[in-house]
Amino acid sequence: MTCTEFLALLDDELDQAMAAELRAQIETHMRKCEHCEVVFNTTLKTIEFYRSHEIYELPDDLRERLHTAIMAKCKKC
Amino acid sequence: MTMSTIQSAVGENEPHPDVALVEQVRAGDVSAYDTLVRKYERQIFRIAQHITQNREDAEDVMQDAFLKAYQKLDQFQGNSKFYTWLVRIAVNESLMRLRKRRTGKMVSIDEDMETEEGSVPRDLADWAPNPEQNYDQAQLAEILRKTIQGLPRSFRIVFTLRDVEGLSTQETAEALDLSVPAVKSRLLRARLQLRERLSRYFRKPGEPLPVDIGSADAPEGGIEE
Numbered sequence: 371m372t373c374t375e376f377l378a379l380l381d382d383e384l385d386q387a388m389a390a391e392l393r394a395q396i397e398t399h400m401r402k403c404e405h406c407e408v409v410f411n412t413t414l415k416t417i418e419f420y421r422s423h424e425i426y427e428l429p430d431d432l433r434e435r436l437h438t439a440i441m442a443k444c445k446k447c
Numbered sequence: 448m449t450m451s452t453i454q455s456a457v458g459e460n461e462p463h464p465d466v467a468l469v470e471q472v473r474a475g476d477v478s479a480y481d482t483l484v485r486k487y488e489r490q491i492f493r494i495a496q497h498i499t500q501n502r503e504d505a506e507d508v509m510q511d512a513f514l515k516a517y518q519k520l521d522q523f524q525g526n527s528k529f530y531t532w533l534v535r536i537a538v539n540e541s542l543m544r545l546r547k548r549r550t551g552k553m554v555s556i557d558e559d560m561e562t563e564e565g566s567v568p569r570d571l572a573d574w575a576p577n578p579e580q581n582y583d584q585a586q587l588a589e590i591l592r593k594t595i596q597g598l599p600r601s602f603r604i605v606f607t608l609r610d611v612e613g614l615s616t617q618e619t620a621e622a623l624d625l626s627v628p629a630v631k632s633r634l635l636r637a638r639l640q641l642r643e644r645l646s647r648y649f650r651k652p653g654e655p656l657p658v659d660i661g662s663a664d665a666p667e668g669g670i671e672e
Contacts, residue, residue, distance in 0.1 A: 377567070377568075380635060381631050381634060381635045381638075384638070385616070405568075405571045408571055408572070408573045409568050409571070409639075409642070411573075411574075412573070412574050412642050412645075412646065412649075413638050413639065413642045415574065415578075415649075416638060416641050416642045416645055417610050417638065419579070419587075419591060419645070420591060420595070420606075420610055420611050420641075421610065421611065421613075423587065423588055423591055424493075424588075425588050425591050425592045425595070426492070426493050426496040426497065426505070426592075428488070428489050428492045428493070432506070433488060433489070433492075436488065436492075436506060436509055436510060437484060437485065437488060439510055440484055440488075440509075440510050440513045440514060441477070441480075441481055441484065443510070443514050444477060444480060444513070444514060444517045445477055447514075447517065447518060
C-alpha cells in the first residue's frame, strides 16, 4: 500500500467502516510509515476534540426564552 | 439464531421514538411537539451557529426552523428520521439567513468548493501527547472555534453534521441533498484541513514547521521558529 492509497482509505478507517482484510493492510502500512501514522492519529484526535468540546453553548436562560417563544408561535398557528 | 441475535433484530425493527411523537402532534397534541423541541433545540442551535457564525442569526434560525417544521409536519413522509428532516430545514434556514445578510447574493452548500487546500497533508509534525493540557478550557474552546470558522463553508457544514452532531454519512447526505461520495469527499478534506490548522497549536515542541506556514494567522504568543 502506498501513502496515496492510505489517504484514499483514511475516511473509512476513521469511521471504522472497513473490511477486516483492508484494515489489516492499513495497519501494516501505518506500522512502516511514520507520516501516515501521525496523520491518522492527529486526525482522530481532531475529531475527538470537536466531539467532546461544546464550542457554541446555549445557556439555560436563553434556551428557555427561545423554547417559550417557539411554542408560543406554534400554538398560534 | 441465538437469543441475543433475536433481541437485536427486534431492536432494529422498533420504530424510532420520534415517530409516535410526530403522530401525536399531527393528531393535535402540541405538548408532544414541546418534547421534540426540547430534545433537539441544542443541536439545532449549534448547527445554525456553525453555519451562520452569528449568535443572533442562530437564535432566529432555531426559532424559524422549529416553526417551519411544525407548519410543514404533514409533508414529513417518514422516509428519513424526524431529526434528519429537521436538520435539513435548519440548514436551509441558515443559508437563507446568510443570503439576507449578503443582500441577496446566492449562498449555497457548494460555495467555496474550488479550494484545494488540505486535500494532501503538508504538515506532518506529530502532536504533543495531551496537547490540550497547554490551554485552559476557554482558550481551547477559542482555538477550536477559530479553527473551524476558517474552513470553507461547504466543508464546515459537512463536518458539523457528521462529526460534531454525529449524523451518519447517509443522514448527512439526506440533510444536505448531496450524494454519499460528495459527503465523504468533503468530510475527508474538512478533517484534514482542521488537523493541519490545529497542528499550529498542538505540535510537539521541537517538531519542524511546514515551510509555508505564514505568520498572519499563527497563534497568539507565536510559534517558535
